[in-house]
Amino acid sequence: MTIASRLRRRLPATLTVLAGMVALAAPTQADTAPPPADWPVFGYQGVITIKDEMIYNPTDEFIFPSIFHAGAYFEDPLGEWYLYYAPHDNPGGISLMYADSLEGPWTEYAENPLITNEWDPYYAVPHVSSPDAIWNTEADRMFLYFHGSNAQTRWAETDDGITFDYGGIAVDNAMGGPEVTETSYARVFEHPDPDSGYAYAMFYMGNERDDIRRIRLAESVDGRTWQVDPDYVVAPGDEEGKNVSGGDLWEWNDQLYVIYHASSGNVYARTIDASLREVGEEPILLHSASGLGDDVGRIAAPEIVTDHGEMYMFYESGDRLGATIAWAKEGADVIMPPPFGDFPEDPENPVFAQCAADGSDEFEGGAPTDVWDRVVRAEAARHQVAGGQLVVPTYTGGVAAAPLLQQELPNGPWQVTTRVTIDATQKFQQAGLLLYADDTHYAKLDLGRATPGPTVELVYHRGGQNRQDSAAPEIEGTTTIWLRYTSDGDTIRASVSYDGQTFTRYGRDIDAAEAGFTHVGPYAFRGTTVAAEISASFDWVRFSPGADAYTTCQQAAEPLPADEETAPPARGVLSSTSGWATGLHDGSYEVRMNLWWGANASRVELYENGALVAVEDLVAAGPTAQSVTFPVQGRANGEYTYTAVLRNSQGSSTTEPLLVRVTDAEPGVAHLSHDNDDHDGDYRITADMWWGTDADRWVLYEDGEQVADGRLQASTPRAQHVEVALTGRAPGEHVYVIELANDAGSTSSEPLTVTVRD
Numbered sequence: 001m002t003i004a005s006r007l008r009r010r011l012p013a014t015l016t017v018l019a020g021m022v023a024l025a026a027p028t029q030a031d032t033a034p035p036p037a038d039w040p041v042f043g044y045q046g047v048i049t050i051k052d053e054m055i056y057n058p059t060d061e062f063i064f065p066s067i068f069h070a071g072a073y074f075e076d077p078l079g080e081w082y083l084y085y086a087p088h089d090n091p092g093g094i095s096l097m098y099a100d101s102l103e104g105p106w107t108e109y110a111e112n113p114l115i116t117n118e119w120d121p122y123y124a125v126p127h128v129s130s131p132d133a134i135w136n137t138e139a140d141r142m143f144l145y146f147h148g149s150n151a152q153t154r155w156a157e158t159d160d161g162i163t164f165d166y167g168g169i170a171v172d173n174a175m176g177g178p179e180v181t182e183t184s185y186a187r188v189f190e191h192p193d194p195d196s197g198y199a200y201a202m203f204y205m206g207n208e209r210d211d212i213r214r215i216r217l218a219e220s221v222d223g224r225t226w227q228v229d230p231d232y233v234v235a236p237g238d239e240e241g242k243n244v245s246g247g248d249l250w251e252w253n254d255q256l257y258v259i260y261h262a263s264s265g266n267v268y269a270r271t272i273d274a275s276l277r278e279v280g281e282e283p284i285l286l287h288s289a290s291g292l293g294d295d296v297g298r299i300a301a302p303e304i305v306t307d308h309g310e311m312y313m314f315y316e317s318g319d320r321l322g323a324t325i326a327w328a329k330e331g332a333d334v335i336m337p338p339p340f341g342d343f344p345e346d347p348e349n350p351v352f353a354q355c356a357a358d359g360s361d362e363f364e365g366g367a368p369t370d371v372w373d374r375v376v377r378a379e380a381a382r383h384q385v386a387g388g389q390l391v392v393p394t395y396t397g398g399v400a401a402a403p404l405l406q407q408e409l410p411n412g413p414w415q416v417t418t419r420v421t422i423d424a425t426q427k428f429q430q431a432g433l434l435l436y437a438d439d440t441h442y443a444k445l446d447l448g449r450a451t452p453g454p455t456v457e458l459v460y461h462r463g464g465q466n467r468q469d470s471a472a473p474e475i476e477g478t479t480t481i482w483l484r485y486t487s488d489g490d491t492i493r494a495s496v497s498y499d500g501q502t503f504t505r506y507g508r509d510i511d512a513a514e515a516g517f518t519h520v521g522p523y524a525f526r527g528t529t530v531a532a533e534i535s536a537s538f539d540w541v542r543f544s545p546g547a548d549a550y551t552t553c554q555q556a557a558e559p560l561p562a563d564e565e566t567a568p569p570a571r572g573v574l575s576s577t578s579g580w581a582t583g584l585h586d587g588s589y590e591v592r593m594n595l596w597w598g599a600n601a602s603r604v605e606l607y608e609n610g611a612l613v614a615v616e617d618l619v620a621a622g623p624t625a626q627s628v629t630f631p632v633q634g635r636a637n638g639e640y641t642y643t644a645v646l647r648n649s650q651g652s653s654t655t656e657p658l659l660v661r662v663t664d665a666e667p668g669v670a671h672l673s674h675d676n677d678d679h680d681g682d683y684r685i686t687a688d689m690w691w692g693t694d695a696d697r698w699v700l701y702e703d704g705e706q707v708a709d710g711r712l713q714a715s716t717p718r719a720q721h722v723e724v725a726l727t728g729r730a731p732g733e734h735v736y737v738i739e740l741a742n743d744a745g746s747t748s749s750e751p752l753t754v755t756v757r758d
Contacts, residue, residue, distance in 0.1 A: 031239045032239055035286075042287065042311075042329060042330050043330075043333050044290060045103075045332060045335050047317070048083065048097065048104065048324075048325045049097075049325040055112060056095055061087055062323065062324050063323050064086060064185065064301045064316060065083055065303050065314040065316065066131050066144075067102075068082045068083075069081060074142075077098070079098030081101070082097075082098050083314065084132075086128065086131055086146070088127065090127040091116065092127030092128045093114075094115035094128060094129075094131045094146055096112060096114055115128055123154075128146050128147065128154075130301075132145045134223075139157065139222070141159055142157070142161055150183070151181070152169045152173075153170050153171045154166075154167065154169050170226050175228040179208040179210075180206050181207050181208060186205075187204075187249075189248070191276075193276070198221055199220065199222065199223070200220045201219050201220075201276055203217060205245040212235075213236075213242075215247035215260055219276075233247060233276065234247065236262060237283065243263045245262075246261045246300055247260040257284075258279060261316075266299070267286045267302050269283065270283055292336060294326075295334055300317075302315040311329070311330035319507060322505075341413045341493075344551075347501070352550075354553070355549075356543060357546075357549065359407055359410065359416070360540070360542040361540065361541050365385060368383075372521070373407045373408050374519075376406060390541075394429050394430070394525050394534050394535070396525070396526065396528065397527065398528075399436075399461070399523070399525075400439035402523060402525040405522060407520060408519055413489045413546070414486075414544075415544035418482070418484075418539075419482050419500065420432060420447060420537070420538050422447055422479060425534075428531065429534055430525065431446055431448065431522070431536030432447060433522060433541075434523045435485060435519075435520050437516050437517050441461065441515075442461050443458065443460045443517070444459050444523065445457070445483050445485065447481045447483075452472075454473055454477075455471065456471060456472075457469065458508070460515075483496055485520070489512065490513070491512055492509065492510040492512050493505060522538045522541060524536035549611075549612070552615050556603075556605055561617050563600070564620070565650055569598070569599050569601040569646035570595055570596075571595075572594060572626075572646050572653070572655045575592050577589045578660050585664050586662070587635035587636060587662045587744055589632050590632065591632055591660075593626075593644045599622040600618070600626050601618055602619075602649070604628050605647070607643045607644070607645070608642055614630045620648055635662050637662050637664075641658070642659075643657050643658070665745065666693065667693055667741065667747050668690070668695075669747045669748075669749060670689040670722070672685060672736055672752035679755055681731070683726055685723070685738075685754075687738045690719050694717070694720055696742050697742075698710055698739065700722075708724045712740075722738065729756050731758060734753070734754045734755075735751050737749055
């Protein structure tokens with residue numbers, strides 16, 4: 001029997017499971033061995049476990065993918081392919097997704113988790129995680145190995161991949177020796193040595209009292225009873241960092257490799273022989289994130305599958321305790337999804353030194369600008385602006401004690417970034433960006449020092465509980481970091497950068513509605529310890545412009561079109577078409593600029609409430625008339641003041657302000673009626689909106705509870721009509737209100753009371 005035929009693992013002999021490849025343009029490190037020629041190159045394709053869409057998501061993180069070819073072994077499976085995965089943090093839970101193609105779409109099993117942290121009468125542990133599935137030929141069943149808790153790797157058996165019989169403990173701490181403190185993250189495969197006497201082998205992570213994680217070997221005749229080898233397979237070197245884990249066996253070009261991930265955030269390979277004991281001294285870099293789009297940061301636990309000549313990698317992507325399951329395809333380009341929040345990304349202007357949005361402060365004067373609405377505990381504040389920086393002392397105490405410079409967060413999507421420097425040498429000196437609702441409800445993203453040493457942390461504090469994601473800085477000894485929060489209106493995401501160019505997602509997302517943060521600002525403090533007071537400096541705080549605003553700003557910065565004018569433009573006149581079409585001032589209109597006579601403009605800039613919102617280049621041919629129309633859409637009720645700046649080679653002029661009042665952006669108010677003339681429990685509620693701005697959705701409430709909703713086709717000022725049939729209403733009085741809504745807001749009808757007598 002050949003080595004290749006012994007490595008069938010989870011798939012039929014006609015398929016191959018691999019585990020590693022070089023990343024796109026990944027450089028060979030100085031202390032790694034050069035990879036063999038022609039290693040596969042994989043392109044990131046996206047995320048499988050989209051966190052805000054998952055049914056079972058107790059901790060907002062998913063790890064350790066394991067692919068199993070269900071269609072090759074099970075009768076009537078949910079899909080051709082099964083993907084097992086789990087959260088790591090408590091309570092964990094072995095979970096399943098399925099698909100008919102390795103390219104998806106993947107569907108989450110509705111009744112996850114399949115295996116929980118309590119399985120009476122066998123165990124009750126804080127968490128179970130790191131599933132690994134293999135077909136056990138001798139038992140003619142699928143075996144699934146998992147850890148729970150960190151001191152044991154267990155297994156369960158199944159005939160369908162969904163319902164499991166408990167197997168037992170495969171390996172535990174005691175089997176590795178008295179120094180072992182963790183036995184987890186196992187991958188099981190058919191033993192590559194036909195003369196070994198063992199049918200199966202396992203690489204797993206063993207941690208010891210020195211807190212260094214290494215890869216160990218266990219072997220088994222039947223997949224149930226295991227023998228642990230006393231020697232390590234892989235111990236981390238300088239390249240890998242402190243820990244290695246997620247070991248697996250891979251055969252490529254007739255050479256066996258042990259592949260694994262490491263503290264460096266990369267995946268490596270070392271040559272290994274069929275006995276699984278002769279291991280190469282130098283690691284080879286197998287794969288790292290490309291750094292493009294969402295394919296950034298740490299990767300781990302790769303699972304590579306070949307099907308119909310196409311090769312795929314499934315892996316854990318993201319910070320520990322904040323990861324998700326992603327996939328890549330050999331030979332494919334990296335997919336570049338729109339940036340989160342749809343904010344622009346410009347390599348030449350990555351932190352918006354030009355075109356920063358309202359709310360930004362460059363700290364260039366003698367004090368913070370008036371964008372800062374307030375200082376919490378202002379009487380104790382000692383921050384100052386000096387040398388082009390905001391300097392904040394590390395106040396004694398935490399969020400509930402320190403003075404806090406803050407400004408109100410914008411509505412809708414927003415992104416805010418700062419560059420902070422702090423030389424934290426004592427715990428708990430720290431400085432960063434704070435999202436704030438009150439002293440007991442906040443999120444802080446910072447650089448500082450904790451008990452273990454230097455740290456970058458994201459702490460979400462609510463209801464007296466901390467949710468903390470923390471790790472040592474990626475650059476040892478750094479004292480400067482770029483910190484960023486981004487909100488798409490629904491989710492808040494943190495990211496960090498060590499060069500001001502590339503930002504990497506950090507920690508777990510925060511639900512924006514649940515959090516309800518109202519303010520943001522820089523902060524620095526040192527807890528209640530005896531640590532010395534030092535200062536943190538913030539070079540700036542910048543809000544990012546939206547994509548349209550950035551395009552407009554960049555256009556305004558371009559050189560003016562050439563012209564032959566001999567004087568600055570004559571003053572133009574602004575007008576609007578608000579209310580012209582229907583009499584409704586609904587927030588959609590045109591602003592028109594007319595220059596009737598005189599020197600012409602080669603560019604016109606339109607400002608709304610002081611912010612640049614549009615730019616138009618013109619052909620200057622004075623003294624003939626010029627005109628330009630600027631469409632305006634979706635403005636909410638309120639007042640909007642417009643000015644236009646006209647420019648040419650000789651200078652500029654500014655129009656008189658134009659005030660536009662939007663009063664009808666929200667839907668018109670509906671009128672309710674009913675047909676319950678006989679006062680029984682079956683009747684129809686009718687809503688009519690006769691005149692006003694149209695709605696695109698509605699909700700009907702009965703006695704304060706929602707009972708029906710729907711969509712509407714908006715075509716202002718066409719009347720809108722809704723009918724809802726209700727049956728089986730109990731005797732008594734029932735009060736109805738209908739709410740009409742569009743993107744500008746909502747309106748509610750007057751209450752309608754319906755009496756039911758029998």
